[in-house]
Amino acid sequence: MDFGLSEEQVMLQETIRSFALSECPTTRLRELFDDGSGHDPAHWTALAEMGVTGLVVAEEYGGAGLELLDLALVAEVFGESAMPGPFLGHWLATLGLGLAGTESQRSQILPALAKGEKTACVALQEGVGAWAPKEWTVEVRGNRISGVKNVVTHAAIADGILVGLEAGKLAWVDARAPGIEISNENGIDRTRPFSTITFDDVEAEILEQGDGTAEKLVSAASVLLAADAFGAASKLIDLDVAYAHSREQFGQPIGQFQAVKHAIARLGTEMEPTRALWWHAAYALDHLPEEASRAASMTKAHITDRAMAAARESVELHGGYGFTWECEVQIWFKRIMFDRSFLGNPEQHREQCAALAGW
Amino acid sequence: MDLQYAPEHEEFRESVRAFLKGWPLKGDEAELPKEEQESLFRQRGIDAGYVYRGVPTRYGGSGQPNDAIKDRIIREEFYQAGAPGDLPSQGAGMLVPTLLEFGSEEQKERYVARALTNTESWCQGYSEPGSGSDLASLQCQARLEGDEWVLNGQKIWTSGAQRADMMFGLFRTEPEAKKHAGISYLLVPMDRDGIEVRPLREMSGGFEFNEVFFTDVRIPAENIVGERGQGWAVSRATLIHERNLIGNPFMIREAFDDLVQLARTRIRNGRPAIEDSGVRQRLAEIEGYVRTSETSNLLQFTAAHRGEMLTAMRPMMMNKVCSTDTTQRIMKCAYDLLGSDGLLAPLDEELNTWSRTTTSTGWVLQYMFSMGPAIAGGATNIQLNIIGERGYGLPRDLRKPF
Numbered sequence: 057m058d059f060g061l062s063e064e065q066v067m068l069q070e071t072i073r074s075f076a077l078s079e080c081p082t083t084r085l086r087e088l089f090d091d092g093s094g095h096d097p098a099h100w101t102a103l104a105e106m107g108v109t110g111l112v113v114a115e116e117y118g119g120a121g122l123e124l125l126d127l128a129l130v131a132e133v134f135g136e137s138a139m140p141g142p143f144l145g146h147w148l149a150t151l152g153l154g155l156a157g158t159e160s161q162r163s164q165i166l167p168a169l170a171k172g173e174k175t176a177c178v179a180l181q182e183g184v185g186a187w188a189p190k191e192w193t194v195e196v197r198g199n200r201i202s203g204v205k206n207v208v209t210h211a212a213i214a215d216g217i218l219v220g221l222e223a224g225k226l227a228w229v230d231a232r233a234p235g236i237e238i239s240n241e242n243g244i245d246r247t248r249p250f251s252t253i254t255f256d257d258v259e260a261e262i263l264e265q266g267d268g269t270a271e272k273l274v275s276a277a278s279v280l281l282a283a284d285a286f287g288a289a290s291k292l293i294d295l296d297v298a299y300a301h302s303r304e305q306f307g308q309p310i311g312q313f314q315a316v317k318h319a320i321a322r323l324g325t326e327m328e329p330t331r332a333l334w335w336h337a338a339y340a341l342d343h344l345p346e347e348a349s350r351a352a353s354m355t356k357a358h359i360t361d362r363a364m365a366a367a368r369e370s371v372e373l374h375g376g377y378g379f380t381w382e383c384e385v386q387i388w389f390k391r392i393m394f395d396r397s398f399l400g401n402p403e404q405h406r407e408q409c410a411a412l413a414g415w
Numbered sequence: 416m417d418l419q420y421a422p423e424h425e426e427f428r429e430s431v432r433a434f435l436k437g438w439p440l441k442g443d444e445a446e447l448p449k450e451e452q453e454s455l456f457r458q459r460g461i462d463a464g465y466v467y468r469g470v471p472t473r474y475g476g477s478g479q480p481n482d483a484i485k486d487r488i489i490r491e492e493f494y495q496a497g498a499p500g501d502l503p504s505q506g507a508g509m510l511v512p513t514l515l516e517f518g519s520e521e522q523k524e525r526y527v528a529r530a531l532t533n534t535e536s537w538c539q540g541y542s543e544p545g546s547g548s549d550l551a552s553l554q555c556q557a558r559l560e561g562d563e564w565v566l567n568g569q570k571i572w573t574s575g576a577q578r579a580d581m582m583f584g585l586f587r588t589e590p591e592a593k594k595h596a597g598i599s600y601l602l603v604p605m606d607r608d609g610i611e612v613r614p615l616r617e618m619s620g621g622f623e624f625n626e627v628f629f630t631d632v633r634i635p636a637e638n639i640v641g642e643r644g645q646g647w648a649v650s651r652a653t654l655i656h657e658r659n660l661i662g663n664p665f666m667i668r669e670a671f672d673d674l675v676q677l678a679r680t681r682i683r684n685g686r687p688a689i690e691d692s693g694v695r696q697r698l699a700e701i702e703g704y705v706r707t708s709e710t711s712n713l714l715q716f717t718a719a720h721r722g723e724m725l726t727a728m729r730p731m732m733m734n735k736v737c738s739t740d741t742t743q744r745i746m747k748c749a750y751d752l753l754g755s756d757g758l759l760a761p762l763d764e765e766l767n768t769w770s771r772t773t774t775s776t777g778w779v780l781q782y783m784f785s786m787g788p789a790i791a792g793g794a795t796n797i798q799l800n801i802i803g804e805r806g807y808g809l810p811r812d813l814r815k816p817f
């Protein structure tokens with residue numbers, strides 16, 4: 057019975073955190089945010105060398121063979137630093153291929169993804185938040201697919217796409233295959249730009265898969281988004297505390313006013329204990345299959361909802377400055393907006409929890 | 416991270432379960448009054464090494480080696496079985512740990528065993544009319560005259576004082592000293608001349624707490640725990656135990672499960688309320704908090720077990736606010752499910768028990784009771800100050816000198 061991190065996990069987080077602090081400080085983040093690319097190839101290469109692109113790829117395909125909790129720990133740090141880059145989609149694609157690909161598909165596709173030589177994205181969501189595999193509608197005829205997917209993050213720079221199909225199937229598609237039309241959207245979170253993709257009779261590798269693979273993939277996505285939102289909210293609380301110390305009104309730091317102090321204490325009390333919620337949900341995906349799906353939905357609903365409330369409060373705590381583009385708060389505000397609304401909002405996930413409990 | 420218990424601990428769990436087959440009592444024993452049944456079983460728990468494990472056998476505990484995982488298993492299993500384990504009383508829960516840490520040998524021998532079995536019951540005399548959150552401003556006085564303390568003043572909101580044999584309380588013994596330095600921790604027999612207990616009626620209608628008046632009450636000089644003027648530090652230790660009592664995720668889970676059951680049985684728009692999408696949303700949101708408490712409890716448990724106190728520090732500070740708020744969310748939701756049944760006042764027999772009942776009037780009572788933890792043992796605002804100032808290092812409130 058041990059509900060804590062291993063030394064390796066602590067070290068993994070420390071390594072990534074110090075990378076993010078030195079290579080993606082706010083000045084650099086701001087450039088990437090403003091230019092809208094949401095991607096720095098130098099970050100990608102460096103993090104790939106550190107193994108981040110292949111964390112959950114099996115060792116036989118050149119990855120680190122780690123678990124979802126390890127990945128979520130990195131997602132937390134990326135949330136803290138609002139790290140731009142195609143990591144989320146890439147991780148989910150490697151996870152999906154690992155779960156659903158045949159031996160030959162895996163050995164063909166995964167090594168280049170693990171090393172970060174190629175970049176992948178995932179096309180899961182449809183409509184305005186149809187995230188659950190049972191809602192997917194992309195049609196399959198033989199090895200050709202047709203349909204529309206949206207909110208495909210970093211599709212513009214991806215080499216390959218993992219696509220969710222009707223009946224919860226999955227396929228792997230070359231991003232440059234004929235019949236694919238990628239239309240870039242003006243997304244709110246400029247650290248993770250996204251596109252709508254139309255597939256018109258596109259050649260695809262349909263993946264073999266066991267029961268519940270697609271569900272496991274979206275559950276993994278929920279946990280990673282929750283960990284990201286947790287990291288982002290922690291960063292906002294740090295910003296709030298710093299501002300409460302430095303900003304003075306009525307001859308004292310605003311943090312000395314109880315209304316401000318208590319607001320920050322409340323945000324902390326809503327967020328800090330939820331660290332255990334996403335640790336547990338991440339662990340459940342690898343070790344407690346019966347509760348994993350419900351734990352993931354509960355975690356996404358609870359944490360992204362609380363984090364969004366924290367983000368709104370953080371804007372208010374920064375006063376007029378908080379309302380500006382210049383103030384850093386908006387970057388994490390939008391990061392959390394994304395984590396909250398992508399792949400099912402809290403209301404949808406709560407209904408899922410209710411249904412899975414047999415209520 | 417590994418949520419499996421080791422084989423030796425699984426074995427231990429089996430032995431606890433086997434022991435718990437003895438509860439409820441059977442045969443003639445099942446005819447005894449409820450309290451006697453509980454005492455009997457609790458004593459068996461002590462003899463078997465499952466109850467009061469941290470208390471040495473010479474003081475009436477079971478004196479087991481420190482093993483946090485076994486403690487946890489026992490707590491889980493006793494809770495599941497609804498069996499009487501460590502008493503959640505002021506005496507066993509608060510006084511005993513304090514005496515074990517600060518008491519003299521004579522005090523431990525004299526008081527601990529009786530507090531554990533509740534053969535001597537205790538109340539907590541801290542709050543005064545003018546000193547609640549600002550407890551250290553307390554004015555109740557104890558003057559040393561020869562080999563006796565002479566007490567004068569008033570305590571208030573003293574839970575259980577009407578039944579208590581003894582009080583552990585804070586008194587100002589050094590009027591000249593600075594605020595916190597002038598306080599001592601005294602043990603007061605409640606049958607002394609000059610003590611008057613007047614019941615206070617609670618909003619719920621019951622009479623659980625009281626005012627206690629002291630007029631030239633004389634108690635032996637040796638009834639002090641720790642040194643003169645050290646009472647503040649001694650009492651802080653008890654308050655930590657009180658906060659631990661309050662943050663119990665098993666209790667929150669049980670209340671939540673009862674809430675789900677209530678939603679299944681109440682009717683909304685001609686259907687079970689649990690089929691209503693608004694109710695489902697609310698339940699799932701509340702369960703997010705319940706699950707957070709449960710998992711955070713595990714995290715803190717491991718951190719404490721490994722000695723990583725820094726990891727556990729902030730979430731520990733937050734436990735009281737979290738559990739207070741989560742319990743209140745549960746009770747508010749239950750109250751809304753009651754509809755106009757929520758207009759009926761609790762029954763007398765419900766008022767006089769601390770155990771939760773899930774009749775509709777029982778829920779009404781809990782709806783009111785759930786206000787208590789937001790005030791007692793450190794009001795929520797005070798907790799938020801602690802979290803803000805000690806947890807996040809924000810500047811301290813301005814305070815007037817004493």
Ligand SMILES: Cc1cc2nc3c(=O)[nH]c(=O)nc-3n(C[C@H](O)[C@H](O)[C@H](O)COP(=O)(O)OP(=O)(O)OC[C@H]3O[C@@H](n4cnc5c(N)ncnc54)[C@H](O)[C@@H]3O)c2cc1C
Nearest residue numbers: 539540541542546547548572573574787790791792794796
């Ligand atoms: C059910 C119950 C059982 C109790 N049992 C006992 C018992 O057995 N023994 C005992 O000694 N006492 C007991 N108490 C008393 C309890 O400890 C006090 O009520 C508590 O400490 C608060 O003190 P107060 O009532 O004087 O409120 P006050 O301190 O007057 O507080 C009133 C309001 O002001 C706020 N406030 C006060 N100071 C500040 C500040 N610095 N910043 C912001 N807000 C502030 C509080 O949060 C609260 O909302 C019990 C209380 C209850 C409700």
